[in-house]
Amino acid sequence: EAGVVQSPRYKIIEKKQPVAFWCNPISGHNTLYWYRQNLGQGPELLIRYENEEAVDDSQLPKDRFSAERLKGVDSTLKIQPAELGDSAVYLCASRSRERGYEQYFGPGTRLTVT
Amino acid sequence: KQEVTQIPAALSVPEGENLVLNCSFTDSAIYNLQWFRQDPGKGLTSLLLIQSSQREQTSGRLNASLDKSSGRSTLYIAASQPGDSATYLCAVPRGGADGLTFGKGTHLIIQP
Numbered sequence: 183e184a185g186v187v188q189s190p191r192y193k194i195i196e197k198k199q200p201v202a203f204w205c206n207p208i209s210g211h212n213t214l215y216w217y218r219q220n221l222g223q224g225p226e227l228l229i230r231y232e233n234e235e236a237v238d239d240s241q242l243p244k245d246r247f248s249a250e251r252l253k254g255v256d257s258t259l260k261i262q263p264a265e266l267g268d269s270a271v272y273l274c275a276s277r278s279r280e281r282g283y284e285q286y287f288g289p290g291t292r293l294t295v296t
Numbered sequence: 297k298q299e300v301t302q303i304p305a306a307l308s309v310p311e312g313e314n315l316v317l318n319c320s321f322t323d324s325a326i327y328n329l330q331w332f333r334q335d336p337g338k339g340l341t342s343l344l345l346i347q348s349s350q351r352e353q354t355s356g357r358l359n360a361s362l363d364k365s366s367g368r369s370t371l372y373i374a375a376s377q378p379g380d381s382a383t384y385l386c387a388v389p390r391g392g393a394d395g396l397t398f399g400k401g402t403h404l405i406i407q408p
Contacts, residue, residue, distance in 0.1 A: 186339075215395055223338070224300070224385050238395055270301025272341060283328050283347075283389070285396060287340040 184208065188274050194294045200262035203291045207255070207276030214251060215285065216259050217273040224266030225273050231257065264295045298323045298390055302399035310407045311378055317371040317402045319386035324364045330362050330396065332385045340385065344371075376406045386405050 187206040195201050207214050212233050217225035228247070230238040233254035242249065246265070251257040261268055271290040277283065299322045309315055319329070327348045332340040344360040346353045346369070352361040359372040369386055383403050387396035 188339075213394075217395075222400065224387070224400050225396070226398070227390060227395035230395050260397065275340075277394075282345070283394065284342055284345045286342060287332075289339040292337070 183206065186274055187285055188272075188288040188291055190291055191289060192292050194296065195264055197266055200260065201264055201293060202261075203257050203259045203272050203274075203293075204257070205257045205274030205288060207257070207274070208278070208286055210256055211276035211278045211286075212254065213277040213279060214257050215275040215277075216249060216257070219271040219273055219290070220288040221270075228259070229279055260295075264293075266295050269295045287289075297389060298397045300386060300397050300399040302384075302386060302402050304402060305376050305400065306403040306405075308405040309376060311376060312325050314372070314374050315376055315404075317373070317404070319369040319371070319399055321367045321369075321388050321397075323388075324357060324367050325337060326364065326388045328389065329340055329360075329369050330387050331358075331369075332387065334383045334385060334401070335396075336382075343384075378406045378408045380404065381406050 189204050214231040216228040219225040229242045229249050231251045249259045271292050273290045275285045275287045277285045302318045303318045330345045331343045334340050344353045346362040359376040362369045383401040385401040387398040390397045
């Protein structure tokens with residue numbers, strides 16, 4: 183079974199530029215999460231999707247961040263415009279409700295804003 | 297608001313030792329707790345998930361226990377090996393939603 187796929191793995195951009203991250207969850211996993219991990223910290227939830235519906239986006243900075251999960255499979259997280267403080271690792275995770283609560287994480291995208 | 301604390305923040309031990317990593321959480325109304333491993337520059341690998349109805353869970357040399365009433369979990373690693381060197385994170389679901397709240401992790405180094 184293929185794991186959670188994320189791309190790109192690394193991204194370096196200048197502040198005020200836009201950036202997008204892509205995630206392909208494990209096949210059949212209906213729940214998808216985006217987390218942000220700052221250096222030396224644990225991941226923090228940004229948004230959770232159940233199929234194509236965003237059911238928890240309370241931690242997403244909506245002035246500059248947006249996300250979508252069209253057709254309830256792949257998801258894209260966008261930042262526009264990026265700020266220096268957005269430098270972090272962005273992690274995608276997925277879960278199958280039918281197979282319990284265990285979350286499976288992708289390798290992450292390391293974003294550096296200069 | 298759920299808060300998760302992990303002690304110690306860092307640990308360095310010689311190979312072969314048994315060791316215990318600690319995790320505490322402020323809201324005991326959880327329905328599971330998950331332990332993860334993170335290697336440098338990599339994503340998170342799930343190690344063990346303990347349901348609230350369970351007291352412990354075992355996988356190979358790893359044993360995780362859960363005491364909901366006291367808000368604590370421990371991860372026991374037996375006969376440590378250099379390959380166990382990594383950051384270990386514990387996490388519990390956030391309140392009524394099921395996104396996870398993580399601790400900051402324990403950075404473990406096993407000396408050959």
